[in-house]
Amino acid sequence: MELAEAKEKFIQSWGNLGSNWGVNKTMAQIHALFLITEELLSTEDVMDTLQISRGNANMNIRTLLEWGLLYKESIKGERKEFFRGEKDIWLVARRVVRIRQRQELEPMLNALQEIQQVESTEKNKEEVEKFTERMQSIEQFSESADKFLTKVSKSDESWFWKILMKLIK
């Protein structure tokens, strides 16, 4: 396999991984491109390499910046913006975890709490109890997951390795 081919394959695989987990495929592909590129890239570089439109490139680069997976840098004498990809895959994972936790886990936790405000009447007292019990157990589980992810997203790599070693042993 040639280098160009290998790079292409990585970009495609990373894109598929993303889209299977609810991350826009193009965004994941742009991220992959930055992961394997040492140099700074401009929006135009991304457009050319991935053959995508300006609007698409711009929007997804913005989101990657928000997620903390790209950094904006400037080249003196150049007017346009350049970007550099975060290369530390552990840091990348932590940032992705944090963002998705906020965007998806928290709304679910809020809903679960709200749902438990359900009122019961004489008629359905038992059914309501059973229901809130179930919601309670799901909430408890979700909160544990939430706490775990918070811990992970705040920890450094060595911590993670230590834990992993203990667990897998």
Place this chain on the structure above:
Amino acid sequence: MELAEAKEKFIQSWGNLGSNWGVNKTMAQIHALFLITEELLSTEDVMDTLQISRGNANMNIRTLLEWGLLYKESIKGERKEFFRGEKDIWLVARRVVRIRQRQELEPMLNALQEIQQVESTEKNKEEVEKFTERMQSIEQFSESADKFLTKVSKSDESWFWKILMKLIK
């Protein structure tokens, strides 16, 4: 909030959670319905409650069975199939982790290994080295995640709690 309303809200929220993580929304909604239903349900019950077509209900129930989130049960004297939802949310999580690990993490790991077979020429020797180094570190990370998830998916709840307590403290 009334019970019916609360149930509806749970089904919607669970559906959204699923679709944000790459799980078909209807499938997640059907799963939610089973989570809050003590009784056995038939395909028709699901169709009626969620207002979806027979084909849709059938296909998603099949997948939920494959994932181990529903069980097929029969009622004597009744010809049609009935299903019961797995209620243990910890077990549900473990099964989902296992399935998605197989479906999404493993293909990425395979791709990463394949990618590292890249050949270098005299010209691009250094670039290839840099590239394979990066692929190597991503692969290492992914394998750790894979092992961790395998451990999680094989462990019981008390193990998880113990770890969680240690971690969060």
Place this chain on the structure above:
DNA sequence: ATTAAATTTCAATAATTACTGAAAGTTTAA
């Protein structure tokens, strides 16, 4: 201030993904 370069926005369009419903297939009871 002017203007050219660069970035952002967003309505229109394309691509992807999910759903429907009817027909085909299967099972079971008599």
Place this chain on the structure above:
DNA sequence: TTAAACTTTCAGTAATTATTGAAATTTAAT
């Protein structure tokens, strides 16, 4: 073995999600 009950399949359609490209806006050099 027939036929009714039930399940599965899948081509056509609908809904959702992503992308384009050109116009509007912003930025920065002169």
